[in-house]
């Protein structure tokens with residue numbers, strides 16, 4: 037028997053009326069909207085209301101317009117930027133709904149929403165992630181190859197609070213605004229929850245490796261140093277492995293992280309704590325590279341000393357990708373004669389990602405899992421939304437690797 041949407045809505049209304057003793061339930065979805073079955077009237081949002089303090093606030097779920105999407109949040113990773121906001125609010129956003137590494141299921145969408153930002157069809161029930169918000173520059177598309185850098189674009193989870201309130205992924209519902217707001221989103225229904233939570237940080241490394249490839253130095257048989265084995269460095273190793281690069285040397289001061297680097301595919305590791313002075317450290321890296329210096333290096337720490345050190349590990353004519361300074365960590369001292377000119381080092385900086393990198397990232401994740409890389413083991417801690425303060429404190433205490441909020 038075919039039963040249409042209005043009949044279902046009427047049936048749900050009736051059941052809810054019976055449950056609530058005659059109090060009318062939320063009105064049925066207007067004909068221009070799709071979905072909307074059992075959506076509550078209010079959403080719960082973790083709002084950073086003061087330094088080191090989230091409150092779970094309850095807000096009405098706004099009416100879903102013809103171009104908007106309402107998403108039931110499944111989970112969201114905690115990023116270093118969230119931890120920074122939690123600790124010092126450098127962007128002056130308090131009160132703010134944080135969480136930009138989130139994913140969830142479309143529960144309702146306007147009639148004009150038909151495809152995602154890559155042109156893939158979307159429907160109620162699909163799982164999505166959001167990417168940049170190109171509010172000030174709606175002309176940027178994923179196919180604009182001249183736009184390598186999207187720094188300055190907004191993201192859900194770092195927006196100033198407004199009358200919508202459902203602006204961050206640390207919540208049970210998020211409201212994706214359509215039209216000129218400039219939201220971008222992708223249908224990622226073919227990825228599991230943990231993979232979807234890892235998309236955003238993985239896109240950072242897909243972009244960094246794309247930048248590195250532009251130097252034309254990195255090849256199949258290159259020897260590559262990855263300095264820093266936090267989530268960023270570890271994902272860097274995974275991206276390099278999926279490209280077929282075998283000789284990866286991981287450098288860090290934390291044995292646990294170095295052990296994970298090996299599991300992720302590093303051929304050798306160097307603990308910088310065991311080598312006093314740059315000469316001894318360089319010798320250790322060279323030995324780990326099989327007696328030669330590295331062809332290419334990725335700098336994945338926010339430490340100025342680490343930036344200065346890394347030039348020593350690279351051969352003449354080699355390349356360097358610096359991506360560790362998302363936050364201003366201060367000045368680094370290098371010697372332009374020895375470190376850059378005389379060695380003819382090709383240096384690229386890397387900053388977040390483009391929309392195109394997002395789509396590459398979906399394939400990267402499938403390939404990484406396909407070749408057995410323990411990428412999902414990066415998520416070491418999962419917290420419920422109401423325990424978000426503890427989740428952020430765990431991040432600040434540098435316990436584990438990737439911490440995630442996962443809704444029940």
Ligand SMILES: NC(=O)c1ccc[n+]([C@@H]2O[C@H](COP(=O)([O-])OP(=O)(O)OC[C@H]3O[C@@H](n4cnc5c(N)ncnc54)[C@H](O)[C@@H]3O)[C@@H](O)[C@H]2O)c1
Pocket residue numbers: 116240263264265266267268269287288289290293308336337338339341342359360361362363386387388389
């Ligand atoms: N370019 C971008 O768009 C982008 C995006 C996200 C994060 N980042 C930056 O990437 C960096 C790494 O992020 P993460 O989440 O992995 O951070 P993290 O703090 O978890 O990891 C950094 C690692 O570097 C190691 N380290 C510190 N000093 C070192 C040294 N002298 N030599 C070798 N290793 C050293 C630490 O032991 C740690 O394991 C951060 O500084 C972050 O700001 C950049």
Ligand SMILES: [Zn+2]
Pocket residue numbers: 115116117136137236237
């Ligand atoms: Zn992030």
